[in-house]
Amino acid sequence: MDGWPALSIHGDKSQAERDWVLSEFKAGKSPIMTATDVAARGLDVKDVKYVINYDFPGSLEDYVHRIGRTGRAGAKGTAYTFFTAANARFAKDLIAILKEAGQKVSPELAAMGRGAPPPPSGHGGFRDRGKGYGGRPWN
Numbered sequence: 001m002d003g004w005p006a007l008s009i010h011g012d013k014s015q016a017e018r019d020w021v022l023s024e025f026k027a028g029k030s031p032i033m034t035a036t037d038v039a040a041r042g043l044d045v046k047d048v049k050y051v052i053n054y055d056f057p058g059s060l061e062d063y064v065h066r067i068g069r070t071g072r073a074g075a076k077g078t079a080y081t082f083f084t085a086a087n088a089r090f091a092k093d094l095i096a097i098l099k100e101a102g103q104k105v106s107p108e109l110a111a112m113g114r115g116a117p118p119p120p121s122g123h124g125g126f127r128d129r130g131k132g133y134g135g136r137p138w139n
Contacts, residue, residue, distance in 0.1 A: 006032035009039045037062065046075065053081040060093050088112045 007021040007030045018038070025033040026045055033039075037057065057063050067079035083094070091112035098105050105113075 004032060005030050006034060009033065009035040011036060011038050048075075049077050051077070051079040053079065056081060056083050056087040056090065060090060060097065063090075063094070064097065083109065083112075085112070 007024055009018045009021050013021070021030070021033065022043065022045070024030040051067055053063070053066055057066060063081070067081070083090075091109060095105050095109060095113045098109075
């Protein structure tokens, strides 16, 4: 509505509508696609530059699949993920994934991983700059 060409995929759309949205996105006719977890796995879209996770998924495996949209076939991209105190139960495992991938761990996330309240911050998320998928490094 504000001039940003965006389409969406979610569970309330028919499969035909989802397929059309995906084809428009793949063709570059709509450079922005929003999606629920219905799009977290099984989509083969090349050259996705950014993934923004507004909400942290219900499992670390789903997280890896979501951010993996940016690292298909050796491509590089960036994934932004909003991670709040409500997600603290995932902090230790998320830190392990980030360290394995050579990513920086924010002080706020590190504090959550230690079970401490996070220090005050000017932002509500962290960023994965990436290359790779499912446990391979995102550099």
